Amino acid sequence: MPTLWLVVSVLVLAAIGYVLGRKRALQSANGNIRELHSLPIYYGLNVAFAALLPALGVLILWLLAQPMIIDSTVSGMVPHEAIPEETTLGLVMSDVRRVASGLDAAVEQGVMTLAESHSLRAEAADIRARLGEVGVALGAEVKAEVLQAAQSYRRMTATGTHAMTLVVALLAVTGLAIAYARTHKDFRARNVVERGILVLLILAASLAILTTIGIVFSMLFETMNFFGLHSWKDFFFGGIWAPNFRGDSELSILPLLWGTLFISFIALLVAVPVGLFAAIYLAEYANNATRSFAKPLLEILAGIPTIVYGLFALLTIGPMLVDFFGKGGLLGVEWMAGATSVLTAGMVMGIMLIPFVSSLSDDIINAVPQAMRDGSLGLGATKSETVRQVVMPAALPGIVGAVLLAASRAIGETMIVVMGAGAIAKFSLNPLESMTTITTRIVSQLTGDTDFASPETLVAFALGLTLFVLTLGLNILALYIVRKYREQYE
Amino acid sequence: MSDISQNGAPKRTGSLLSKDARTAKRNRAESRFKLYGILAIAVGLLMLVTLVYNIVSRGTGAFTQTFVTLEVTLSEDKLDKKGNRNLDEIKKVSTFGYAPLIKDAIGKEVEKLGIQTDLPAKKQAAILSKSAAAQLRDYVIANPDKIGDTVEFRFLTNSRVDGYMKDRVSRDSIANDKSISPAQLDFVDQLVAEGVIVKSFNLDFIFGADASDQRPEAAGIGVSMIGSLFMMLVVLVLALPIGVAASIYLEEFAPKNWITDVIEVNISNLAAVPSIVYGILGLAVFINYMHLPMSAPLVGGLVLTLMTLPTIIISTRASLKAVPPSIRDAALGVGASKMQSVFHHVLPLAAPGILTGTIIGLAQALGETAPLLLIGMVGFIASNAPDSVAGGLLSPNSAMPAQIYEWAKRADPAFYERAWGGIIILLIFLVTMNTVAVILRRRFERRW
Amino acid sequence: MNDMARVERRVGTKNAKITARDVQVHYGDTHAIKDVNVEIGDKTVTAFIGPSGCGKSTFLRCLNRMNDTIDACRVRGDILLDGEDIYDKRVDPVQLRAKVGMVFQKPNPFPKSIYDNVAYGPRIHGLARNKPELDEIVEKSLRRAAIWNEVKDRLDAPGTGLSGGQQQRLCIARAVATEPEVLLMDEPCSALDPIATAQVEELIDELRQRYSVVIVTHSMQQAARVSQKTAFFHLGNLVEFGETGQIFTNPQDPRTESYITGRIG
Structure with a gap:
């Protein structure tokens, strides 16, 4: 779980930021709390929030968006001929994902080396059997197109994850640095922190809207898929189930x-x-x-x-x-x-x-x-x-x-x-x-x-x-x- | 009264002390109406009593189970032919290899007690649960040094024998049953008379794992209880902070505009959305889109979080609203910021109410089944307790209500007893949670 | 004018409509009414006055057993209507309330049309055999309550749509429609503006022709304007009862005097 470690590091960074921010504020006031605009805790929180919030926000958005972008790119790569009759692109894509995750699992369990997994060819290796060893069951032999798509799926996922780690870490460090630099006894830390909290509260309140949107869209997309495959007239006006x-x-x-x-x-x-x-x-x-x-x-x-x-x-x-x-x-x-x-x-x-x-x-x-x-x-x-x-x-x-x-x-x-x-x-x-x-x-x-x-x-x-x-x-x-x-x- | 009629005013002459016919009629209608009300309440209460009686009378059986105590000789020539106590070789002996040991043990017991029976040895052993051989094998693998000794074991009987002991199965009812015969029941009677077969409390039902549909006698609810526990953990960790944050914003900070209105209407509607819709959402978003593992308590917890959020938000807002504005004014008056007045004064005062609402929301989530069906928390046998927190969250498991549903679906009526028993356990949890909520409310309720 | 009123007063006291003897009322542990003895005359307006919480409304509600609807309330002593004890076990409060109607402090028209509001009482008591008769009762009652001219064109409009004073007169019409012998009014004008109050007071004076009216009021001026007899309540006791003129000009009890002169209230 590299994502988990990323989150933990950002949290640690925020904690460090808290201590540093507090200390710097007190220093700038020569240890006299009365000189400060806000309580010292707010200076600490300010730095911690600056490190934490943008980084985590981007992380969440990235995690949500990445599969969608990769999916659509990869499915564009699957040639039309590779889709057998009586199946659809969706089915092929789920095969692609399964092969990709199977290869990852194989590398992780040491059945394959990383290099080997990248250089696999559908004709040469019995991929189905080898993935079976690591507990990934495939319905049929892997076609060359599917393997190719799976490989690019893996590549893109790996690149995406690296980029995400980099961006998130950078954001956290930058946020911390900027907030730390701004920390001074005249800085209105409380107001900034409170504004940050308010944003969090608003986000929590909008989750209700998000849930509704989630409900509607999750059903709407699949319903549209359904009406692509089945006549809507039969659904609404037919008489037989x-x-x-x-x-x-x-x-x-x-x-x-x-x-x-x-x-x-x-x-x-x-x-x-x-x-x-x-x-x-x-x-x-x-x-x-x-x-x-x-x-x-x-x-x-x-x-x-x-x-x-x-x-x-x-x-x-x-x-x-x-x-x-x-x-x-x-x-x-x-x-x-x-x-x-x-x-x-x-x-x-x-x-x-x-x-x-x-x-x-x-x-x-x-x-x-x-x-x-x-x-x-x-x-x-x-x-x-x-x-x-x-x-x-x-x-x-x-x-x-x-x-x-x-x-x-x-x-x-x-x-x-x-x-x-x-x-x-x-x-x-x-x-x-x-x-x-x-x-x-x-x-x-x-x-x-x-x-x-x-x-x-x-x-x-x-x-x-x-x-x-x-x-x-x-x-x-x-x-x-x-x-x-x-x-x-x- | 003559002067009244002279003035053309009312000529109501009857005495108050005697009822006129119309009043009597109206009073009868009154009594009838009142009776309908009493009947309605009686019907409601009768249903409650019927339900509780049903649950208790049909479920308590699951807490006792029929056991056979046998002395089994763990003979070396069957279990460890080479005699070198190599664990890998011992493990190669499958449960089939253990079956003869049980057969011998029961034969010896019959001989020792001098029981007269024509039942062949294989049929004698068949009164035991299919789990007996596995139980023996597990013991030997755990204690290889006991090979060659004679050890006393307590085995489960199979579910038909158990049903016979609980009056669920009779000689008439097994006429077409291939798994047990009247002769075997006679044999059981003989063993009961000798005290070899006894019915006793069955801790394994509460703490054990589910078993395949061939062995209702071995099924327990423990593992799915852990699944429920992990889900509740997820709900608590997510729904409480998010719910409280959302309520604070809506109650204390939100400007009165159409966006806030939309959010409010939205929340009250989300509270009434059928739970199955949340299951569809979970399936589509968490499993299909985010590729989280199927049947994982984490996914169940996320779905239940979304479902519980509106409940928590509504009750939290009510308790925030109950804190009088004078408290806020007092805090603002000494120069606290709005945020400080809320977090330092309003929130602590509203805490008992928030807690009560959260517990009730959790209780609701604990009993919810429908969304769990869609994210795959039924249909498999929850046989292994998770070994870590991550495993508890991510490895497939069931939940108490889903487990009950699973049992109710199985063909063998012995599972029905398990289902009712599972309901008793589920209701004990719910009653406890609700009682805590009521006590909290009574203890900390403040009148302003 | 003044002389005429006095003459009428004397006529009014001749026959007692309601007689209360040693009435005690308890609300749970509170002793709300203590030893009240009073005679309420026929075709007279009797006013109950006193500071708030003195028990005047409670006593009024005893006269048609409205207190029965409150669980914790117990009434002892005798209250006789035409010589019959209204708290006798054989008395049905429903029959009693048809004889002793009530108008409340706040106008409380039912959420029905004006017509149905007035027709409600006659319908439940079966006073009309058919629709024309019912129409007649409704019209007569609305006329007696001096509101007919204002509502005759919109009898189907909801009663709640009227102004406060009209609503109160509608409630009086509603009470009159059941042809009661006594009309109890619990501060009928306290929720009304001065003009509506004047209209209702005028109406009360007319109602005296047919009914025995008992009115609770916290306004001494109102009592003086509309009543012939006045009872002054204080802390659950009936302090003084007599001719309205007497009470206001020559009170016997020092407490009455203090109240009238505004020292307690």
């Missing part, structure tokens, strides 16, 4: 979307009435003792990890439903074939969402001013009349917002549906049938052997992007409604 790895897959989101919405609908059917009535009872009827007992207990349901609910669906609720509706069940009907079904996943997800709906609604109901209730009670209305005709209409926008948030949770929920819903994509109105959802398909397309050149894998990104847009839309709408609602009573 039938991936197969021979190539002629039908990949339409509609059956998955249907399963997702059906399960979410059942979940809301469970969670909304139960959660809402629980919230009403807690907010309007319960005395303090009941409230402080029931509310935390209900909220435990929200803190239980989804994997637990998944297991609960798969091993408890599913078999229980089969006991009722399955072959030889209590009802004597044979409506259910297996434990996984829309109802299984929907019910369990509903249980999970009960506290979500109830605590959001509880907050919202409590935000309705007491004067409103007094007005109604003062006219001789009963509590339930007050709740139904005054409190609920007043709280309605907030509750709609809460339900939308719950819906967005249900749509994006993964583990419960992975374990409880099943894997069959279809349009059906029977909740006792097994169906599948967007999230389950993302998981199944992206686990196991993934080949980032096939539409069957890439479709997961298109699904992910759709899911993201869908939940984001719901969230923004819900947050907007809730915010408007809160403003009304503030």
Whole structure:
């Protein structure tokens, strides 16, 4: 890990800078702290920051940019003829990278000398076997073009890394030197250091934006690749989801979307009435003792990890439903074939969402001013009349917002549906049938052997992007409604 | 009352002491409504109780395991034919070479106890776990000088026998089971009567490694616990400072403009993005683009960091907001810079709240599964504990929830017990973390 | 003018609408009302005055059992409405509150249309058999609350869109619509500007034709302007109760005098 050592050296340099800066500042004031503009610690920090921040910033950017630049240069070098049919440039490139890293590993483990590794020729040496020795498995013999590309990949990476080390080290030393030279008793060290800290704080805050951009772009690029390989019309408007790895897959989101919405609908059917009535009872009827007992207990349901609910669906609720509706069940009907079904996943997800709906609604109901209730009670209305005709209409926008948030949770929920819903994509109105959802398909397309050149894998990104847009839309709408609602009573 | 009607005012004549029909009807509606509320809460609590009962009743079995105690003669002619105790040669004897020793040992035990059975020796030995031979081999390789001696061993029984001891397996349920027969169960009964087979606490479940899908009896959650630990370490080291820094900027320094607005809306939306989307991000950015190793706790930690950040930022901002402005004014009033007032006064006062929020965020991350599926933390057997910090971060491992999922997927129902047991351990962690958070909040909560 | 008022006062005291005997109210450990005895006459405006925290609002809320909604509040003693104990176990507070309406300190129209605000009470109590009857009740109530002319063209507009004074008169119309016998008003003008206050005060004087009105106010001038009888509360005690003119011109108790002359407050 040369990068790690680079970081450590820069850190050491910064520490030295701290000591030097502090000392020089004190010297310039003849040891009298009162003469200094800022506390001595700031002079030290100033020098340390000057050594550290530009160097590390450039390091991070370099690390992010280098693979991208090298990749695009090298892939430009791979001739068109070298790409066999039924594969793509992406696949060839991953071969190139694997050969390159294999050669590096071989040198590192002493199987090859450095010079030998550079002078290898595809025709002469059995590269596949030799790389196999160091634990790098290749799917096929290495072609000359691939080896050539791999060699230049290695060369460029090596050059890049050297250049990076040089630049970063130079930056650190220069920063330290400049800051040290400027250190003087009249130098406004505190202001400079504080400005530096502020920049760091801003960077931390922009990470949120960066994450969003990362999410969008990581999915957008692969989605575009997907639409290059597969018709977007089929994805959005086709009616069949039938991936197969021979190539002629039908990949339409509609059956998955249907399963997702059906399960979410059942979940809301469970969670909304139960959660809402629980919230009403807690907010309007319960005395303090009941409230402080029931509310935390209900909220435990929200803190239980989804994997637990998944297991609960798969091993408890599913078999229980089969006991009722399955072959030889209590009802004597044979409506259910297996434990996984829309109802299984929907019910369990509903249980999970009960506290979500109830605590959001509880907050919202409590935000309705007491004067409103007094007005109604003062006219001789009963509590339930007050709740139904005054409190609920007043709280309605907030509750709609809460339900939308719950819906967005249900749509994006993964583990419960992975374990409880099943894997069959279809349009059906029977909740006792097994169906599948967007999230389950993302998981199944992206686990196991993934080949980032096939539409069957890439479709997961298109699904992910759709899911993201869908939940984001719901969230923004819900947050907007809730915010408007809160403003009304503030 | 006559004077009232004279004036044309209300003619409500009924006494207060008797209810009119309408009021009675309204009161019934009232009681019904109240009942719905009570029912709703009861349903919620019932679900909680069902869930907890399910977990406890089905998971506690994983903490005990059935063992057989046997005296095995480590005969020299099988293990070290040349008799020169050369470790390399001893290692050449595969687990197959150890199987006869176990067979002999069990035969001797049967003879010693005078158990009457028609079961052939091979079937007798089959009640042991497939891990028994490996256990023996590991022992011999570690103690070559014991060859030739007779040593007492405690072996695991196979999962069917274990299930039989835990009432999961019955003679009816194994009608089509090739791996065990009713005759073997009779044999087990005889050994139980003699005290050779006992059920006892199974520490290996908590600290051991996962095992292949043939040997549910040997599977443990320990290694994936280490994986989770390393992920939490990454989350703590990254999410806490970044989250606090971001919150300080947004709460204390950010000017009110559209950029800040965008960041704020962004953060509250990121908190609601489905976790699987973070998994896709991790797969695309950390693994596909940056070429970090698949299944590494470092990658898992990075993904969970991004996922936890919004939670930490939101709770940190709330605790910063709770510090009254008078504190800031006081610091500024004695000539501190804005930065000093924040770092010297506001931040220490907000620390308990920040800590509470961080612990809750960590607990959330600890239980998260979906993103881990996409970065490859399932689907293999987490069998080796990492030997160093770098190894812990970079070598493939699993995490507790991913391990539970893995067990739930396997065909053998014996693994289900492991999954429920794993959930008990996971929940113990979560409950502990949340309790600490609650205590912190109670202990340091300050009313201004 | 002055003489006429006095005559009316005497007529008003003849029959007591509400009689309170030895009323004690506890809020948790605080003894909020101590031994209050008072008779509130029919077709009279009775004002409760006193420094803030003296218990006048608490006592008012006892008269239609609004205090029931507060868990920690306990009421002892007898409060009789037309001779019936309103704290009797058989009494349904819902029925009671239909007879004893209430108007609150801050105007609190429901987030509904003006029409629905007024129609709310008649609807829940089943006072109208059909839509025309309900329309009639709404119009009559809005007229009685002297707001009909201002809102008759926009009955479908939300009640929250009215000005403060209009909102308070709407709340009075809402209370009147259930045809109560007693109207309790808890500082009805404290959130209003002087012009709106004058309108509401004028309205209170008209309401006296039909209802027994009890008004809590912290303004002595207001009590003097609108009421015939005044009760002065201090630290949970009913210090003095009598003709408004008497209380203000010739208080018997030194505490009343101090309050009226502005020495305590």
